[in-house]
Amino acid sequence: MAKTRKKTKVVVKKKTWVKIMSPDNRELGECHIEEPKNIIGRRVKVNLMNFLNDPKKRKYNVSFIVTNLEGTTAKTKIFGYETQPTSIKMAIRKNQDRVDDRYALKTKDATIIIKPLMITRRNVTNSVKTALRKACHAEFKKALSAISTEEMFKQLIIQRIQRETKKALAKVYPLKAVEIKKATIVLAKEEIGKKIPVKEAPVEEAVKAPVKEEAKAPVKEVKKEAVVEEKAKEEKKE
Secondary structure: OOOOOOOOOOOOOOOEEEEEEOOOOOEEEEEEEOOHHHHOOOEEEEEHHHHHOOHHHOOEEEEEEEEEEEOOEEEEEEEEEEEOHHHHHHHOOOOOOEEEOOEEEEOOOOEEEEEEEEEEOOOOOHHHHHHHHHHHHHHHHHHHHOOOHHHHHHHHHOOHHHHHHHHHHOOOOOEEEEEEEEEEEOOOOOOOOOOOOOOOOOOOOOOOOOOOOOOOOOOOOOOHHHHHHHHHHHHHHO
16 A cells, blocks of 8 residues: 655745834835844945935945834934945045045944045155044044034034044145045944953973983992902912
8 A cells, every 4th residue: 555645734934024214214125024023133234325315425325223123113223334435446546645544433322433534635655644644533533522423423424524524634734535434333242442362271281201210231240259360360470
């Protein structure tokens, strides 16, 4: 008789559409997901031209992270801002220099990793680049320490911080432009400036090996009879 095969039930999980909303309740998109709670922590990158309906902002992107879920609506917060690399390459002409830098600065409520870019009008020496970096760091530190993270991103989007920094750096050297390559919030899971403790391997104590004593050459025993014979021979010679 033919063996009967057991039939297995195929469980199909239903997926639901979840709307992703910006902090000011603008729809960023939708996500088709099995369990809506798994959307928390996901990141969404949006071009500013599409987000603000402004063609002049096409070379900038903003990033959002999902922080909360209310029914089928996911709430987000902005955590990143960047300038597209292709637009930076197009902005730098012949006989112009770019001055890059990177540092961590604190706003009123968070720590920010910021990467500024300065474009000079002419080729400059290394000493001028160093002076520009120091002045730029001081300006950003002063500006960010007085505002919140949300306000910082607003000012970056409208180019206010960039304009004020460019104006302040004109005392060091007149610049063509000041851009922000990237600015991101240090998330809770990431720790800046903290070294990961490395456990050293246990050092085994060296066991002293027993020192082998050098074998002494065997001393031949001289028989008393032979000594007596030698003395007798010497006396006869005398």
